[in-house]
Structure formats: structure tokens, C-alpha cells
Amino acid sequence: xxxxxxxxxxxxxxxxxxxxTDVTFTAPxxxxxxxxxxxxxxxxxxxxxxxxxxxxxxxxxxMDDEELTVKSVQERRVGFVFQHxxxxxxxxVAENVGFGLRVRKQDKTVREARVRELLELVxxxxxxxxxxEQLSGGQRQRVALARALAPAPRVLLLDEPFxxxxxxxxxxxxxxxxxxxxxxxxxxxxVTHDQEEALELANQIVxxxxxxxxQVGSPGEIYxxxxxxFVAGFVGAANVLHGEVVGGHIHLGxxxxxxxxxxxxxxxxxxxxxxxxLVGVVEGDTIHVDLxxxxxxxxxSETSTERADVSARx
Amino acid sequence: MGSVAQTLxxxxxxxxxxxxxxxLRHLALRGAAVVYLGLLVALPVLAVITKGFGDGLGTFxxxxxxxAAWAAIRLTLWTSTVAAGLNAVMGTLLxxxxxxxxxxxxxxxxxLIDLPLAIPTLVxxxxxxxxxxxxxxxxxxxxxxxxxILFTPIAIVIALCTVTxxxxxxxxxxxxxELDPAEEEAAATLxxxxxxxxxxxxxxxxxxxxxxxxxxxxxxxxGEIGSVILVAGNIPKKTLTAPVFIFQLTSQFKPxxxxxxxxxxxxxxxxxxxxxxxxxxxxxxxx
Numbered sequence: 001x002x003x004x005x006x007x008x009x010x011x012x013x014x015x016x017x018x019x020x021t022d023v024t025f026t027a028p029x030x031x032x033x034x035x036x037x038x039x040x041x042x043x044x045x046x047x048x049x050x051x052x053x054x055x056x057x058x059x060x061x062x063m064d065d066e067e068l069t070v071k072s073v074q075e076r077r078v079g080f081v082f083q084h085x086x087x088x089x090x091x092x093v094a095e096n097v098g099f100g101l102r103v104r105k106q107d108k109t110v111r112e113a114r115v116r117e118l119l120e121l122v123x124x125x126x127x128x129x130x131x132x133e134q135l136s137g138g139q140r141q142r143v144a145l146a147r148a149l150a151p152a153p154r155v156l157l158l159d160e161p162f163x164x165x166x167x168x169x170x171x172x173x174x175x176x177x178x179x180x181x182x183x184x185x186x187x188x189x190x191v192t193h194d195q196e197e198a199l200e201l202a203n204q205i206v207x208x209x210x211x212x213x214x215q216v217g218s219p220g221e222i223y224x225x226x227x228x229x230f231v232a233g234f235v236g237a238a239n240v241l242h243g244e245v246v247g248g249h250i251h252l253g254x255x256x257x258x259x260x261x262x263x264x265x266x267x268x269x270x271x272x273x274x275x276x277x278l279v280g281v282v283e284g285d286t287i288h289v290d291l292x293x294x295x296x297x298x299x300x301s302e303t304s305t306e307r308a309d310v311s312a313r314x
Numbered sequence: 315m316g317s318v319a320q321t322l323x324x325x326x327x328x329x330x331x332x333x334x335x336x337x338l339r340h341l342a343l344r345g346a347a348v349v350y351l352g353l354l355v356a357l358p359v360l361a362v363i364t365k366g367f368g369d370g371l372g373t374f375x376x377x378x379x380x381x382a383a384w385a386a387i388r389l390t391l392w393t394s395t396v397a398a399g400l401n402a403v404m405g406t407l408l409x410x411x412x413x414x415x416x417x418x419x420x421x422x423x424x425x426l427i428d429l430p431l432a433i434p435t436l437v438x439x440x441x442x443x444x445x446x447x448x449x450x451x452x453x454x455x456x457x458x459x460x461x462x463i464l465f466t467p468i469a470i471v472i473a474l475c476t477v478t479x480x481x482x483x484x485x486x487x488x489x490x491x492e493l494d495p496a497e498e499e500a501a502a503t504l505x506x507x508x509x510x511x512x513x514x515x516x517x518x519x520x521x522x523x524x525x526x527x528x529x530x531x532x533x534x535x536x537g538e539i540g541s542v543i544l545v546a547g548n549i550p551k552k553t554l555t556a557p558v559f560i561f562q563l564t565s566q567f568k569p570x571x572x573x574x575x576x577x578x579x580x581x582x583x584x585x586x587x588x589x590x591x592x593x594x595x596x597x598x599x600x601x
Contacts, residue, residue, distance in 0.1 A: 053499050073502040080503040086496035090518045100504035103514070144500075151504060 002030040002187045003064045003154050005050060010059035012045050012211075019045050021211040023059070027155075027204070030185045034198035037208035038234065043191045046208070047157050050189065052076050063154055079148030079186075083160040085140040087132040093143050094119070094128040100151035118146040121180070138169040145177075149184070156188040162197065174201060195235050199223060207231050244268050359580065366577035368570055377574030385551040386559040387578060393467055393555065394535035397474035402528040404475075405482025406520070412483070413490040430479050435540030438476050442469065442545045465547030470555060473541035478531040485527030489520045526593040533586040536579055 005027040012020040020042040027033035035043040048054040050061050052073035061068040068076055087096050094115050101111040119125040122142040132140055141161055148156060161177075162170040178201055181188060192198050198205050199219045207214040207222060207230075215227040226232035243252040245267040250257040367374050377383065412424055430438060446453045446463040456463060463469050493516065501511040517524075539557040546553040548562075556579055563572035 051503055053502070073499075074505045074507055076503075077505075078503055080500065082496045082500060084494065084496060086494055086500040088497060088500075088515055099501070099506070099514070103501075103504060103506040103510050147500075147504070 002185055004029040005033075005155055005187060005189060006062040007046070007050065008060050008062070010046060010049060010061065011057045012042070012049060012054065013057045019211055020049070020056075023208070023211075023213050025206045025213060025216050027187060027189050029187050031203035032181055032188045032190055032201055033204045033206060034202035035189065035191045035206050035208060036193070036195060036198040036235070037214075038193055040210075041208040042211040043193075043208045044159055047159050047189060047191045050155075051078050051080050051157050053080075077151070077154050079151075079153035079156045081141070081144050081148050081156070081158045081161045083163045085132070085137075085144045085164075087140055087144055087147070089132050092129050092131055093124060093135070096132070096143055097146045097150050099147060104151060114150055118150050121149075121183075122146045136169075137165050138173055141165065141173065142176075145180075149186075153186070156186050158188065158190045160191055160193070162194075163192075170197075177201065199235075207235065209234070242268065362573050362576050362580065365570060365573035368573075373570055374574045374577070377571040378578070380571075382550045382554065382559065383571070383575055386554050386556040387575065389467065389470075389554065390536060390556040390579075391582075393470045393474060394532050397471050397478065397535050398528050398532035400471070400475055401478055401482050401531050402524060405479070405527060405531075406486050406524055409483045409486040409490055413487060414495075427480050427483050430476050435473075435477050435538065436544065439473060439541035439544030442473055442476070442541065446472075446545075464545055465549070465553060467546075467553060469545040469547075470542055470553065473545050474535045474538055477538055477541055478534045481531045481534065482524065482527035485530065486520050486523045489523040493519050522593050522596055526590050529586050529590040529593070533583045533590070536583055536586075 007026070008024050010020055010023040011018065023042070023046055025033075035046060037043045045054060049056045050068070052068070052071065056069060059069075063076075088099065091099070097118050098111050098115045101114060106114075115128075116125065119128055122145055124139065124142055124146065127135060127139065127143075132143070135143065141164075145161075162173055165173065174197060181201075190198070190201060199222075202219060204216065205219055205222045206216050209230045215222060215231045217225075217227075222231065222235050226235060243250050245251075245265060247265065248258065366377070408423075408427060412420065412427075443464065444450060446456065446469065448454060448457060453464075463472070497515055497519075498511050501515045506514065537557055539555075539561060542555055543558050543561070546555060546558065548554045548558050550559075554562075556575055560572045560575050560579070563569075563575070
């Protein structure tokens with residue numbers, strides 16, 4: 001049984017600095033939701049507040065119709081995977097995986113069976129008696145995942161789980177996590193700064209910037225219809241063109257686009273052309289840009305993030 | 315190494331003369347180290363043991379036959395045990411506070427911890443006298459409550475704790491610093507409360523550092539004289555510790571007796587040093 005995670009108006013202040021401002025989203029049950037944003041965007045802080053490792057200044061977190069904000073870390077039953085594994089270095093792989101069952105006073109035979117089951121799941125059974133320092137980074141993270149899953153948590157929280165690994169291992173683990181999630185179907189929240197990772201793994205993406213949510217949507221929506229200039233610039237390899245409204249026309253470099261009579265004089269805009277739309281273009285080609293096709297162009301104000309529809313053809 | 319030089323060209327003659335010099339240099343260095351250690355440590359140890367056992371076990375037995383000798387050894391052992399135990403707990407706590415908390419005055423606290431190592435232990439003794447003496451406000455206050463500190467074993471324990479304060483702290487601190495706080499957070503998300511986290515995650519990681527620091531403290535306590543001689547009162551069979559006893563015996567021209575007690579103290583310290591160095595080596599291997 002999986003549960004959605006409902007986050008409402010979550011805010012975190014460190015002294016006078018507001019790291020997270022009024023964050024609201026729902027991570028659907030059984031799906032992977034990615035919290036995507038650059039470093040310092042507050043995404044890890046949101047994850048840590050859901051786990052109970054950080055206390056929110058305002059807002060609430062609900063799981064299974066149960067208000068979590070007042071509960072201790074220990075009572076929340078969340079699985080947490082850290083960027084640098086955080087394995088217990090003086091314990092073997094099997095002892096690490098069994099830790100959560102041990103502190104919850106599970107019967108020894110039950111515990112051993114569960115540890116075996118999880119080591120099998122993450123393909124680490126031959127390493128049961130090794131110590132973390134004898135494992136590679138990828139292996140350590142698989143053990144960390146098994147350890148987080150062992151007490152059957154209600155949700156799985158992953159904080160940049162592949163951040164410390166090299167590109168090749170990261171690719172493999174990503175694919176493997178995808179398969180594992182299909183098998184287990186546990187509600188997962190993944191913090192990452194890697195848009196490729198978010199687009200590939202997640203069913204839903206929450207884009208964060210400077211402590212606020214910029215956009216919540218499916219990977220397709222985020223990629224094709226970025227809601228704000230920030231999302232347009234951060235997600236995907238896109239060309240961002242800066243323009244200005246002059247006398248009812250939008251000036252984008254040397255291009256003049258009519259039909260912006262409703263926009264105020266002097267308003268600055270950005271246009272967004274995803275690189276994918278330009279694949280196969282060679283020198284000398286004539287390019288038609290259809291401004292009504294949102295896939296090709298976003299026009300939004302740089303200052304207000306409001307969308308403006310422009311119906312015109314070049 | 316020789317074979318490499320030979321394959322490089324037929325200059326083995328030159329090489330072998332260089333080799334001889336190198337061998338001689340190694341011998342000289344090693345010789346110097348051995349002689350220095352021998353003069354400073356091995357020979358005096360041999361001398362005190364020979365003296366202590368003089369004409370066999372008899373001298374040793376005679377020396378130890380005086381009730382004051384045994385009482386002194388016993389007193390030293392139990393006050394050292396109490397002091398080492400106290401500093402094991404408080405030293406670990408101090409190290410924890412220094413590593414995990416940021417607060418105003420943390421730097422000052424850190425400096426204060428090292429102070430007892432920097433100042434002569436006699437000065438520490440004078441400081442304790444000044445604080446608990448009948449002429450100080452604090453001393454008078456305790457006196458009014460009927461609590462006597464000076465010239466009792468309590469004063470000895472206080473002196474020992476002060477003098478050895480940095481040892482556990484500075485042993486545990488670097489190990490704690492290396493411990494990733496995420497390990498404790500991981501334990502918490504897995505359902506472990508603060509106590510279980512300390513017992514199962516933190517303590518196992520710092521255990522050998524705590525034990526090593528405690529043993530070091532204990533062996534340092536066994537030999538402490540400077541501060542103790544001032545505050546203990548040195549009443550035979552009551553507050554006369556073994557080191558002070560040895561000091562008195564030598565000034566009373568009883569070198570054989572002094573050597574006997576010293577030999578016993580030496581034996582205890584030696585065992586402790588062996589255990590400690592083994593623990594420290596294991597600690598470094600696991601870090």
C-alpha cells in the first residue's frame with residue numbers, strides 16, 4: 001500500500017534567511033516525483049522537512065491522512081537515502097540492512113529473512129559480510145537503498161542519491177532504480193539537480209528555484225511547456241531569446257513580430273526554442289517558427305512570469 | 315634495487331660503494347636511535363628493577379611489607395581509577411559539545427581544556443589550594459556545609475582530573491569530527507531514538523578512542539605527583555599516594571624501598587602503555 005505525500009505551504013527560515021518559501025505540491029501515490037532545481041534552491045531542505053530531519057517554520061505535511069509535522073523522525077516511517085550513503089561504517093552490509101528492524105525489536109529470524117530478501121533485491125547477497133569501506137560507491141548506494149527499504153517505509157526519500165557517483169555508474173543505477181520502483185511501487189521523492197535524471201525517472205517533476213516552486217507537471221509538460229522563464233532556461237537545452245515590446249510588436253533581435261497590441265510598451269519578454277526542434281537543421285535551411293505552437297515558442301514576461309499568447313506567423 | 319642499477323649499466327663498482335655508504339648511514343641512524351632510547355628508557359628501567367629486587371625477591375618483599383607501601387599503592391590505584399572514569403565520561407561529553415555545537419565561547423572552552431597540559435602541575439596544585447583553601451570564599455562556603463576537600467582523597471581525584479583533562483577530549487575529538495552526522499540521521503529515519511543511536515552508531519565508532527584516552531589518563535594518574543603532593547596532605551595510609559611515597563623514601567635515603575614501589579608502579583604503567591598503543595594502532599587502522 002502506498003500513500004501520496006501532501007505538502008502544503010511549507011516554509012523554512014534559518015535566522016533571517018528564508019530557504020524554503022510556501023512550497024505546495026502532492027507527490028502521487030506509487031509514483032516517483034522529482035524535486036528538481038539548482039543547488040541552493042531549497043529542494044533538499046523540503047525533503048529533510050518531510051523526513052523530520054529539519055523542523056518547518058510553517059506549513060504542513062500529510063501522509064495517509066495523518067499530519068506528520070508534529071511527529072518525530074522515528075515515528076514517520078520514511079526511508080531516506082543520503083547522497084554520501086551514510087552507511088554505518090563499523091557494521092557489515094547485513095547489519096546495516098538489518099538496523100531498522102533491529103531497533104524496532106523485530107524477531108531475529110524475521111529480521112534475517114528480510115535482510116536476505118533485500119540483499120537479493122539489490123543484488124548484494126554475496127557482500128553480506130563485507131564492511132562499507134570494502135565496497136564501491138555504486139554498491140554502497142545499493143546497500144543504503146536496501147537499508148532504507150528494509151523496515152517497509154511508507155515513502156522513499158532520496159537526496160541526490162547518484163550525486164557522488166561517476167557518470168557510467170549513475171546511468172546504470174538510474175536504470176536499475178527505475179526497474180526496482182516498478183517492482184515495489186513505493187511513493188518516492190527524488191531530489192536532484194540533474195534535469196536528465198528527473199526527466200528519465202520521474203512521473204512528476206516539481207521545479208524549484210530560490211526556495212519556491214516554479215512549476216509542477218509531468219516531464220513532458222515541464223519540457224515542452226515551461227511555465228516560467230526560469231524553467232525554460234533550466235530544463236532542457238534551449239535557446240532563450242530576449243525581446244522587447246515596441247509599439248505592439250515584439251522585437252526579437254532582428255525579427256519583428258506583430259500582434260502584441262495587448263502588451264504594454266517596453267515590456268521585456270523571453271522566447272524559448274528547444275534544441276530538439278532544431279535537430280537536423282543545416283545551413284541554408286528556411287525555418288518557419290509557428291508562434292501558436294507552444295512547443296516552439298514560449299513568450300512570457302521576464303518580470304511577471306505571466307504567459308502571454310501571441311498569435312502571429314513569421 | 316641492486317638489480318635495477320645493474321641493468322642500467324656496468325657501473326656496479328660505483329654503485330656498490332654508494333650502497334656501502336647507504337648501509338653505513340642506516341646503521342648509524344638506527345644505532346643513534348637505539349642508544350638514545352637505551353640511555354633514556356631501557357637502562358633506567360633495568361636499574362630500578364635490579365634495585366627493587368636487589369638480592370632477589372626478598373628485598374622486594376621486605377620493602378612492600380610496610381603497610382604504608384601497600385596503602386599508598388592502593389590509594390593511587392583507586393583514585394586513578396575514579397579520575398580516569400570521570401574524565402572518560404566528561405571528556406567524551408566535552409569532545410561531543412566541541413564538535414557538534416557552535417556557540418559563543420567555544421574557542422575559549424577549547425583553549426581552557428588544553429591549559430592543564432601547558433601549565434606546570436605544581437601550579438595546578440597551588441590553584442586547587444587557592445580555591446578550596448579556608449581563605450577562599452568557595453572554601454569557606456564548603457567548610458560551612460561541613461564538606462572537606464583539601465587533604466582528603468577527594469582533593470587527589472580533583473587534582474588528577476584537572477591534570478589529565480585534555481587526554482580523553484583530544485583522543486575522541488578527531489574521531490568524532492570524522493563521524494558523518496548523516497549516519498546519526500540515517501539511524502533516526504530507521505527508527506532509532508537518541509539513546510539507541512548513541513549506543514549502536516556513535517559509541518562503536520569512538521569506542522577505541524575513548525578507551526585509549528582513558529588508559530592514557532589512568533597511566534598518567536598513576537605517576538602524578540606535582541599537584542597531588544600539595545593538595546593531598548600526604549598522611550601515611552590515608553592520603554599518601556605511591557608517587558609521593560617514593561619521593562619521601564628517596565629523600566629519607568631508602569633507595570631500595572623506593573625502587574621496589576617504583577618497580578610495581580612501572581609494571582602497571584608498562585602493561586597500560588602496551589594495551590593503549592595496541593588500541594591506538596587498531597583505531598588508526600579502522601579510521
